[in-house]
Amino acid sequence: MRLRTHLVRMRDKDVWRCAREEIPEHRAVLVELDADGESGWGEASAFMTAVYNSETDTVVKRLNELDLEGLDPRQPEQTWYRLAHQLDDCPFALAALDVAAHDLAARLAGVPLFEHLGLPVPEGLPSSYSIGLDTVDVMVDKLNRTPGWGLYKVKLAKADDLHVLRALREHTDAPFWVDGNACWQPEALFEVLDELPGLGVIALEQPFAVTEIEGQLAARDRSPVPIFADESVTTPEQVRPAAGRFDGINVKVLKAGGLTPALAMLRECRELGVASMLGCLPESSAGASAAAHIAWLADHVDLDTVALLDIDTGTGARLDDTGRIRLAGGAGTGFVPDWTSPAHEGSGA
Structure with a gap:
């Protein structure tokens, strides 16, 4: 597998506010894992950076330090268990990597992610x-x-x-x-x-x-x-x-x-x-x-x-x-x- 990172900036229709903070712009790192002609995608948001160590430069640095040699792109759980201890203080980077790995494995299998995970289709479920x-x-x-x-x-x-x-x-x-x-x-x-x-x-x-x-x-x-x-x-x-x-x-x-x-x-x-x-x-x-x-x-x-x-x-x-x-x-x-x-x-x- 090969890993790439892409810096992105998003904006909401209205400024995001809660009792704790106000965020006019959302910064994140898109994580791309590719293997055998397919790419899987994950995302690490620069949110509450002091709590989650999620500044974009930190996420990029930590991900680029990982050794992916020998990892099976069709076994995302094994990738998580092998690398989790290296990113235990940087959970958003770990999450983006894990999501990209699951996405990649499902794409290589040619099925939707929910099916690859053995779950029912979520189509039509309501969100708040x-x-x-x-x-x-x-x-x-x-x-x-x-x-x-x-x-x-x-x-x-x-x-x-x-x-x-x-x-x-x-x-x-x-x-x-x-x-x-x-x-x-x-x-x-x-x-x-x-x-x-x-x-x-x-x-x-x-x-x-x-x-x-x-x-x-x-x-x-x-x-x-x-x-x-x-x-x-x-x-x-x-x-x-x-x-x-x-x-x-x-x-x-x-x-x-x-x-x-x-x-x-x-x-x-x-x-x-x-x-x-x-x-x-x-x-x-x-x-x-x-x-x-x-x-x-x-x-x-x-x-x-x-x-x-x-x-x-x-x-x-x-x-x-x-x-x-x-x-x-x-x-x-x-x-x-x-x-x-x-x-x-x-x-x-």
């Missing part, structure tokens, strides 16, 4: 749509631009910002999934917990910082809606301990370190009776298309990054007007890079 943090009027406008979706994921800066939910509720009957991005205070949430079901909230995601274990336990004991982990659970070994603190886990391929560990996490959630969401980071079609192929294993899906993008790196899986997955077709993930896209302007290989 994220309403990023902004003024109330802008958040209402975002919802009204995407009518008919079955679930809206709402970013709130504070737990008691229920006026935002009330304003959105005037425009939809769909349920809300509320995301605190690890920035809320327990006392503020406790004051409004009982009001959430009446506003159509069906889940809370990562309300508190990872270190706020006592507050999380108290919230789970008192909450009338399930609480899902995001930042608190990123790798397979964290799933079982988290089952005592959370009702569900948002599994993200990049944070997990690839499809190989993400699949293990989703399967363990089922085994433990813990609910799961398959989520995404700010990614292009390269990353989202791979995640879409494993969506059948999750109880909830949040792969709306492709619906939020204004500039993409290529074509792949899409969400229709009601948020349902539409695969690109063909072998592997179906992702095809578009070298004429502005995302590739000034990129290096």
Whole structure:
């Protein structure tokens, strides 16, 4: 196998905001693995770089240091297990490599990725749509631009910002999934917990910082809606301990370190009776298309990054007007890079 890297820059239709940060532009590394005339594609987003060691120059350097000699392009799991320890401090690089390896293996076999993984077709499964943090009027406008979706994921800066939910509720009957991005205070949430079901909230995601274990336990004991982990659970070994603190886990391929560990996490959630969401980071079609192929294993899906993008790196899986997955077709993930896209302007290989 031969590895190439391509630097890319994407932009959303609206500036991506949550309680933690604002990102006007998304930078990433596209990873290309080729063998026997086929290429597989993965993506490493430069997201929360201080936490995940995911700066693009770091990702490129670490990937280029790898020795791929002797690796079988038809055995992606073996590639992951051989190289994972070399990238354990750089999970997004490992994830991009693993996704590219799975994509390549499926393309060499001439089948879609879900089939290569032995999974049912995810075509038609529904995704949520994220309403990023902004003024109330802008958040209402975002919802009204995407009518008919079955679930809206709402970013709130504070737990008691229920006026935002009330304003959105005037425009939809769909349920809300509320995301605190690890920035809320327990006392503020406790004051409004009982009001959430009446506003159509069906889940809370990562309300508190990872270190706020006592507050999380108290919230789970008192909450009338399930609480899902995001930042608190990123790798397979964290799933079982988290089952005592959370009702569900948002599994993200990049944070997990690839499809190989993400699949293990989703399967363990089922085994433990813990609910799961398959989520995404700010990614292009390269990353989202791979995640879409494993969506059948999750109880909830949040792969709306492709619906939020204004500039993409290529074509792949899409969400229709009601948020349902539409695969690109063909072998592997179906992702095809578009070298004429502005995302590739000034990129290096």
